Amino acid sequence: MGPKQRRRPVFVFPAVAKRERTLLPESESAGVAIRTVGLTRRYRSGSGELTIFADMNFTVHCGERLALVGDSGTGKTTLLYLLGGLDHPTSGRIFYGQTEITALTGDALADFRNREIGFVWQNQSLLPEFTALENVMMPLLVRGEQPGTAAGQARARLADVGLADRETHRAGELSGGEQQRVALARALAGRPKVLFADEPTGNLDARTGARVVDLLEDLHRRMGLTSIYVTHNPEFAARADRVVRLAGGTLTDDTRGAHAGAAESGAGMPESGDTRTHV
DSSP states (O other), X not given: OOOOOOOOOOOOOOOOOOOOOOBXXXXXXXTEEEEEEEEEEEEEETTEEEEEEEEEEEEEETTOEEEEEOOTTSSHHHHXXXXXXXXXXXXXXXXXXXXXXXXXXXXXXXXHHHHHEEEEESXXXXXXXXXXXXXXXXXXXXXXXXXXXXXXXXXXXXXXTTOGGGTTOBXXXXXXXXXXXXXXXXXXXXXXXXXXXXXXXXXXXXXXXXXXXXXXXXXXXXXXXXXXXXXXXXXXXXXXXXXXXXXXXXXXXXXXXXXXXXXXXXXTOXXXXXXXXXX
């Protein structure tokens, strides 16, 4: 008898619900990737409430690369979760173009995230029992793509991150930098419009981290993304179009990034007479 075959987990993917939409007038959404209105997040803390930020209004324009910086515990990841539809604000509204995602719930919100947003985390969260190719296929299978179609798209994304020859390797057989590149390929598998990255170089050495940043920049340009990065790395932040600091519940422009192409054209800057904080 041959060697005993290891059984892999079986995933059953739910059907994706038809998306509902609440629309912002086109005149207010032209060129806008993300806009928040009165965004507030509070948590219960003992007998009182802890306010992370309140009545926050800002705009991210299409094609921007924005670095979000600030001390630990100021709410950067909380803001990223809200913008990515992974958490709900206490009050306020979040728009992607014309679509209000704070009006979406359940399967409709999950479907929107799957199709429109990619996420890269400091901890790559790859499924250890599956190969690099299978990990990248996962969001496409959740979407309902046929396995053959999903595999083809996943191979293309692995090639984009320079890992075409690693598709049969499991996470434990990849270096830390390779695992992060697989996570990036997975985030971009469905060709989202917006990419969020939370400390994507935090677990990497300086040399490997710099390569990941180069790759993020290259894919941002080639795929026409709008990208928002949370980082404590000042060199990484300086390479963005804009750097925004979150402190005391307030967003402020910290510095201009080295690649200020979007900002040069006025993208993301407050409109005339508008004194609200914009990102």
